[in-house]
Amino acid sequence: MLSKTKIKFINSLYRKKNREQTNLFIAEGEKTIQQLIEAKYDFQTIISTEDEIDQFSNLTCERIKASKDEIKKISSFKTPQPVIAVCKQQIHLQPQPHSLKNELTLALDDIQDPGNLGTIIRLASWFGIKNIICSLKTADCYNPKTIQATMGAIAHVNVYYTNLEEYLLLAEQQTNLPVYGTFLNGKNIYASELSPNGIIIMGNEGNGISSGIERKVNHKLYIPSFNEMKVESLNVSVATSIICSEFRRRTIQV
Amino acid sequence: MLSKTKIKFINSLYRKKNREQTNLFIAEGEKTIQQLIEAKYDFQTIISTEDEIDQFSNLTCERIKASKDEIKKISSFKTPQPVIAVCKQQIHLQPQPHSLKNELTLALDDIQDPGNLGTIIRLASWFGIKNIICSLKTADCYNPKTIQATMGAIAHVNVYYTNLEEYLLLAEQQTNLPVYGTFLNGKNIYASELSPNGIIIMGNEGNGISSGIERKVNHKLYIPSFNEMKVESLNVSVATSIICSEFRRRTIQV
Numbered sequence: 001m002l003s004k005t006k007i008k009f010i011n012s013l014y015r016k017k018n019r020e021q022t023n024l025f026i027a028e029g030e031k032t033i034q035q036l037i038e039a040k041y042d043f044q045t046i047i048s049t050e051d052e053i054d055q056f057s058n059l060t061c062e063r064i065k066a067s068k069d070e071i072k073k074i075s076s077f078k079t080p081q082p083v084i085a086v087c088k089q090q091i092h093l094q095p096q097p098h099s100l101k102n103e104l105t106l107a108l109d110d111i112q113d114p115g116n117l118g119t120i121i122r123l124a125s126w127f128g129i130k131n132i133i134c135s136l137k138t139a140d141c142y143n144p145k146t147i148q149a150t151m152g153a154i155a156h157v158n159v160y161y162t163n164l165e166e167y168l169l170l171a172e173q174q175t176n177l178p179v180y181g182t183f184l185n186g187k188n189i190y191a192s193e194l195s196p197n198g199i200i201i202m203g204n205e206g207n208g209i210s211s212g213i214e215r216k217v218n219h220k221l222y223i224p225s226f227n228e229m230k231v232e233s234l235n236v237s238v239a240t241s242i243i244c245s246e247f248r249r250r251t252i253q254v
Numbered sequence: 255m256l257s258k259t260k261i262k263f264i265n266s267l268y269r270k271k272n273r274e275q276t277n278l279f280i281a282e283g284e285k286t287i288q289q290l291i292e293a294k295y296d297f298q299t300i301i302s303t304e305d306e307i308d309q310f311s312n313l314t315c316e317r318i319k320a321s322k323d324e325i326k327k328i329s330s331f332k333t334p335q336p337v338i339a340v341c342k343q344q345i346h347l348q349p350q351p352h353s354l355k356n357e358l359t360l361a362l363d364d365i366q367d368p369g370n371l372g373t374i375i376r377l378a379s380w381f382g383i384k385n386i387i388c389s390l391k392t393a394d395c396y397n398p399k400t401i402q403a404t405m406g407a408i409a410h411v412n413v414y415y416t417n418l419e420e421y422l423l424l425a426e427q428q429t430n431l432p433v434y435g436t437f438l439n440g441k442n443i444y445a446s447e448l449s450p451n452g453i454i455i456m457g458n459e460g461n462g463i464s465s466g467i468e469r470k471v472n473h474k475l476y477i478p479s480f481n482e483m484k485v486e487s488l489n490v491s492v493a494t495s496i497i498c499s500e501f502r503r504r505t506i507q508v
Contacts (some may be wrong), residue, residue, distance in 0.1 A: 035486075061328035115369075119489050122489060123488060123489070123492050125481055126479050126480070127479075128479070128481040128489075149489075151487070151489075152486055156481065156483060188506075190506060214456075217448070224506075225380050226380070226381045226382035226502050227379055227381070227410070228382070231257075233405070234376070234377060234495075235373050235377070235405075235490075235491075237492060238373060238492065241440060241495050242495050242496065242499040245499060245500070246499070246503075248480050249500075251446075251480075252444060252478075
């Protein structure tokens with residue numbers, strides 16, 4: 001049974017402040033939780049219905065059987081999944097820019113929507129991108145909506161928060177990594193030379209890449225539209241996927 | 255002022271059944287509404303705060319000034335935008351398959367999530383795809399969450415609902431359009447020949463392309479992962495964007 005105190009505690013983790021104070025986060029659903037287990041995340045509590053509790057029997061953490069109605073009280077879903085976990089955040093030491101010189105890395109400049117961030121983490125995992133460097137105002141990767149959108153990929157991608165401008169300055173000083181970003185006056189990405197390694201910056205949903213960060217970009221790109229009419233723009237996670245696909249495509253022999 | 259009856263009526267449009275009966279839908283926010291105006295959608299009612307009402311003065315429809323609190327009662331946003339419209343659905347005659355033979359067309363096989371559908375409509379518009387043919391179980395393109403995710407692109411893309419299997423049978427009989435779909439046993443998309451015209455099928459979020467539809471696919475593709483570990487999958491709107499980008503890239507001279 002879920003006590004009132006426990007319900008209150010778990011619900012407190014929907015707020016970033018409380019996640020930061022406790023270094024905990026909420027993961028919902030068997031698939032996501034299984035991937036976190038494989039990636040050796042530590043768990044504080046597993047809450048599940050009677051039917052599901054046995055499959056987590058070798059986890060050394062608090063295990064609570066709960067009814068569907070009880071799980072509803074702590075879930076962010078209208079139709080909750082039968083398992084919810086309170087999980088410990090993994091703290092990774094932020095990689096120095098020079099250690100990224102043989103990799104493709106994403107940098108996010110104030111991505112606000114937790115769902116977009118989660119989708120970006122999921123596709124980064126698909127494209128074998130190990131690290132995402134986020135500006136301090138980027139959404140929290142432990143937001144339950146983000147975790148949900150990653151579909152477990154949060155277990156395979158390291159996400160860091162830092163002063164992005166300073167980080168890129170350091171990258172400039174330590175390495176000669178190309179820094180890419182998309183701009184209206186950029187070069188057609190399909191016709192541009194793309195390095196297998198580098199940093200790709202994705203900007204805020206409404207405002208794009210901020211001017212301080214823009215100064216660190218040494219390769220401006222553009223995804224051309226194939227619509228003759230003036231069309232708004234691409235969703236940032238969609239744009240990220242197109243860019244990552246194009247970078248990775250170039251690395252394979254066809 | 256918004257009457258109680260009006261509030262009740264507008265909120266009824268959050269249900270598909272009521273949208274179908276009235277052929278109306280809800281559009282929120284100035285950008286989306288402006289694009290619908292440009293695309294010659296008809297409006298039944300515009301509700302906005304005092305500050306915003308004048309910019310819609312040349313629309314021949316009911317116009318209601320409302321307070322922010324009143325708008326909150328009919329909005330799907332926590333922080334509502336100052337304009338909401340009740341808009342008439344545009345009815346387009348479903349294109350016969352042979353009329354699509356010089357185009358790239360998307361077909362959706364039971365895409366369930368309204369947000370995914372909206373994102374797909376938005377990116378289809380970007381890539382100059384004029385028509386999307388949906389199975390009958392695909393989410394409703396007039397769902398407020400879909401409209402919101404299209405960011406106005408619903409005004410530029412025609413979305414049809416039909417028995418997709420029968421439609422593809424007709425396409426087979428009328429045309430020799432290639433039909434593409436992604437499958438685990440498909441060919442690497444980056445290394446496959448892609449026609450500038452054809453039908454690209456995207457499958458359901460959980461189950462992929464159904465077996466009846468699979469039989470109509472004559473070119474099986476696959477987006478390769480660049481992650482050595484086993485990773486889940488790509489979000490369907492992300493996969494759609496990668497595929498559309500790759501098809502369109504081939505059509506330009508670089």
